[in-house]
Amino acid sequence: MINYNTFKQLLFKLDPESAHYLSEIFLSGANICPNAYNIMTNSNFIAHDSLKQELFGKTFLNPVGLGAGFDKNATIIRGMSSLGFGFSEIGTITPIAQDGNPKPRLFRHIEEESLQNAMGFNNDGLHKIKKRLENIYPYTTPIGVNIGKNKTTSENDAIKDYTKLISELHTLGDYIVINISSPNTPGLRDLQNETFIKELFKKAKGLTSKPILLKIAPDMSEQQAVDLTSMAVEHGADGIIATNTSIDYTLVGKPYDIGGISGAVIKEKSFKIFEAVAKELYGKTALISVGGIDSAEEAYKRIKAGASLVQVLSSLIFKGPSFVKDINLGLIEMLHNNGFQNITDAIGSDRK
Numbered sequence: 001m002i003n004y005n006t007f008k009q010l011l012f013k014l015d016p017e018s019a020h021y022l023s024e025i026f027l028s029g030a031n032i033c034p035n036a037y038n039i040m041t042n043s044n045f046i047a048h049d050s051l052k053q054e055l056f057g058k059t060f061l062n063p064v065g066l067g068a069g070f071d072k073n074a075t076i077i078r079g080m081s082s083l084g085f086g087f088s089e090i091g092t093i094t095p096i097a098q099d100g101n102p103k104p105r106l107f108r109h110i111e112e113e114s115l116q117n118a119m120g121f122n123n124d125g126l127h128k129i130k131k132r133l134e135n136i137y138p139y140t141t142p143i144g145v146n147i148g149k150n151k152t153t154s155e156n157d158a159i160k161d162y163t164k165l166i167s168e169l170h171t172l173g174d175y176i177v178i179n180i181s182s183p184n185t186p187g188l189r190d191l192q193n194e195t196f197i198k199e200l201f202k203k204a205k206g207l208t209s210k211p212i213l214l215k216i217a218p219d220m221s222e223q224q225a226v227d228l229t230s231m232a233v234e235h236g237a238d239g240i241i242a243t244n245t246s247i248d249y250t251l252v253g254k255p256y257d258i259g260g261i262s263g264a265v266i267k268e269k270s271f272k273i274f275e276a277v278a279k280e281l282y283g284k285t286a287l288i289s290v291g292g293i294d295s296a297e298e299a300y301k302r303i304k305a306g307a308s309l310v311q312v313l314s315s316l317i318f319k320g321p322s323f324v325k326d327i328n329l330g331l332i333e334m335l336h337n338n339g340f341q342n343i344t345d346a347i348g349s350d351r352k
Contacts, residue, residue, distance in 0.1 A: 004320030027079025091146030097125030114263030239286035267292025278306035296330020
């Protein structure tokens with residue numbers, strides 16, 4: 001196969017959204033010719049006893065998942081597992097299909113190995129995505145369903161969007177993620193408040209027995225993050241995902257004035273928030289860490305801090321298709337070197 005660094009030079013000559021579209025076309029081929037992608041799966045997917053764990057009533061063969069935002073429309077679930085992901089999170093899905101924000105809306109910061117996106121929940125909508133999930137679920141690896149409100153939905157009516165999505169999709173995924181932390185939908189982050197979360201989880205828990213997680217933004221104080229997530233767990237959240245993209249534009253040398261930043265530059269900010277939340281909630285709820293994870297060492301750091309699972313997205317674009325495999329092989333080695341028989345022994349070991 002062509003060396004990825006060579007291929008990346010060609011890919012990066014395209015604008016980021018066009019490059020993503022081409023990648024999506026390639027990975028969606030697994031839906032048509034799954035046998036042709038078995039070679040990739042056999043090469044990339046690491047299923048080792050030391051990485052296997054039970055969570056949310058499902059078996060996770062490895063802890064590295066695809067973060068929401070890459071497979072917005074549930075078109076490449078098979079393709080992503082051929083890259084080695086132990087689970088995939090699709091979305092963000094809104095009740096009504098929407099085009100998202102005007103283009104250009106996705107930008108690379110190549111030297112910083114980071115992205116800046118202002119996509120705005122562009123997706124095919126509940127009806128189409130539900131049909132796709134019906135054709136693939138249950139799948140061999142767990143599927144998370146990330147949901148959000150439509151841009152035109154007012155804050156007062158936002159809860160109706162979330163409850164509609166939960167009621168329609170809860171049987172077609174293994175966990176659900178409440179996304180109120182994207183910076184690209186006006187007013188969305190304003191929903192990160194006690195009144196909304198309390199009401200939402202009260203209604204959501206009456207609709208499904210599936211785990212419901214809350215995803216938070218990194219652009220808050222550690223105490224705000226702790227207060228918000230603790231309150232969410234108190235009112236029924238089954239887990240916390242920390243963190244979404246950042247609107248701290250000082251993180252990159254030449255920022256654009258829209259969207260959220262992901263990738264290597266948010267590593268410190270994301271971990272700082274995750275660490276604060278983990279100090280408070282480890283052992284009380286499931287924790288998933290995402291944001292700036294660009295190596296096996298960084299993934300292991302998050303696991304020892306209390307993350308049962310980690311998610312990557314931007315780093316995959318800069319590191320290439322063997323990235324997930326490299327993380328999992330590195331985790332196996334580090335678990336062995338630290339005398340851990342299984343990843344569950346390492347999870348939260350820095351908290352004990």
